[in-house]
Amino acid sequence: MAKILIVGGSLGGLFAANILLQQGHDVTLLEKSVRSLNGRGAGIVTHDSLIDAIREAGIPIDESLGLLIKNRVTLGSDGNSLGGIELQQIVTSWSRIYQLLKANFPEDRYLYSKHVNFIHQDDHEVHLKCDDGSQYYADLLIASDGIRSTVRNQLAPSIQPKYAGYIAWRGVCNEECLSQYTLNTLFNFFGFCLPQGEQMLGYPVAGLGNDLRPGKRSYNFVWYRPACEEAALIELLTDDDGVHYPLGIPPSKVSWKHIHEMRKAASTLLAPQYAEIIEKTATPFLQAIYDVQSEQIVFGRIALMGDAAFVGRPHVGMGVTKAGDEALAIAKHIKRLGATPKALEAYSIERLKRGQEIVARAQYLGRYMQAQGNKGTQDLENLKRNGHTVMAETAVDMNSLFSTGITVPESTS
Numbered sequence: 001m002a003k004i005l006i007v008g009g010s011l012g013g014l015f016a017a018n019i020l021l022q023q024g025h026d027v028t029l030l031e032k033s034v035r036s037l038n039g040r041g042a043g044i045v046t047h048d049s050l051i052d053a054i055r056e057a058g059i060p061i062d063e064s065l066g067l068l069i070k071n072r073v074t075l076g077s078d079g080n081s082l083g084g085i086e087l088q089q090i091v092t093s094w095s096r097i098y099q100l101l102k103a104n105f106p107e108d109r110y111l112y113s114k115h116v117n118f119i120h121q122d123d124h125e126v127h128l129k130c131d132d133g134s135q136y137y138a139d140l141l142i143a144s145d146g147i148r149s150t151v152r153n154q155l156a157p158s159i160q161p162k163y164a165g166y167i168a169w170r171g172v173c174n175e176e177c178l179s180q181y182t183l184n185t186l187f188n189f190f191g192f193c194l195p196q197g198e199q200m201l202g203y204p205v206a207g208l209g210n211d212l213r214p215g216k217r218s219y220n221f222v223w224y225r226p227a228c229e230e231a232a233l234i235e236l237l238t239d240d241d242g243v244h245y246p247l248g249i250p251p252s253k254v255s256w257k258h259i260h261e262m263r264k265a266a267s268t269l270l271a272p273q274y275a276e277i278i279e280k281t282a283t284p285f286l287q288a289i290y291d292v293q294s295e296q297i298v299f300g301r302i303a304l305m306g307d308a309a310f311v312g313r314p315h316v317g318m319g320v321t322k323a324g325d326e327a328l329a330i331a332k333h334i335k336r337l338g339a340t341p342k343a344l345e346a347y348s349i350e351r352l353k354r355g356q357e358i359v360a361r362a363q364y365l366g367r368y369m370q371a372q373g374n375k376g377t378q379d380l381e382n383l384k385r386n387g388h389t390v391m392a393e394t395a396v397d398m399n400s401l402f403s404t405g406i407t408v409p410e411s412t413s
Helices: 011-022 048-056 094-104 150-155 180-187 232-236 256-269 272-280 319-337 341-374 380-393 399-404
Strands: 003-007 026-030 043-045 067-075 081-093 116-121 126-130 135-138 140-143 162-174 190-193 199-205 218-226 285-291 302-304
Touching: 003 011, 003 126, 003 135, 011 026, 011 048, 011 094, 011 319, 026 135, 043 094, 043 199, 048 094, 048 319, 067 180, 067 199, 067 380, 081 094, 081 190, 081 199, 081 380, 116 150, 126 140, 140 150, 150 302, 162 232, 162 272, 162 341, 180 272, 190 272, 190 380, 199 272, 218 256, 218 272, 218 341, 232 285, 256 272, 285 341, 302 341, 319 341, 341 380, 341 399
Parallel strands: 003 026, 003 140, 067 190, 140 302
Antiparallel strands: 043 081, 067 081, 116 126, 126 135, 162 218, 162 285, 190 199, 199 218
């Protein structure tokens, strides 16, 4: 049995902590927040390997995980269908997976208010200190502390998030609020709408309390919109009191002026079904879209995983699945080679290139979206072709692409 520290108590850290605990290791998880992270995030598209990671964490899977969607559709600005494809996927919510993982991990091993300020390692162990004066020693340290990783900043400060040039408006709308028209033509689909240079997508998820009953569910949406880093982004990340949040504005602080402007734009640019969903979403929030591309994810007895290692734009739909895959890989190599630097190096060999491929794939999907705004007025046939491409490539299982070795079409790479 080895002593293993996990820094970061979100989904990636919880996957690693649960799986390693299942293997019999002495695992402690350090989270900087003062309270539970439940309620953060929105919808998640699942893939087979994500289900595998949940099972390896010791959690049984049943129908309560999420909703099965069978079809995708693209809507024109008039609300009519531009085409659809059949693609079955289970969609769930960030909160649902967090609840499952958190409930499965011992409370006394999940420690809050732990801000890491010092890391040192030698040939035998890792030594870590926190702002509250606490100290920890372990055989290995797994850092899954997010896009602004404290651990990564100490080990590789040159690896920083790079702004992609656009933001995403997000939210969930209660099913019971929606008109019959929207329920009939959109609610049960993984839907898209494609204004020039922008993209709206959405799908149904469980309602409050993970309620999956018809009438009690919600619709999760993501609307990608351009925002200049020097001006528009700064304004969007500033609240009604003039406080600027450069690292990301809390949902409760998003300016109502910006929400009003966003809703007005939706009524002009989007299919009326999506305009209705946005209008009836109580608390829409926004996130700036970033890339994180790492050239190194292992440093002796310390490994980066999750968003601390790589961040791919959400188009790829692989953020949580990638974290689960990385947790599985770390655990597999520790089981084979022990809690040693060799195990982490084997993890790096397996996952470094894969993480880079996921980021590249996400960048390709983002460039494709942005390019649609540079082609003048889109005719109906172009809209249909673009819609089919987006439906076929967004948030799909990448295992088939990995097997071909081509994750980005050669003409765009």
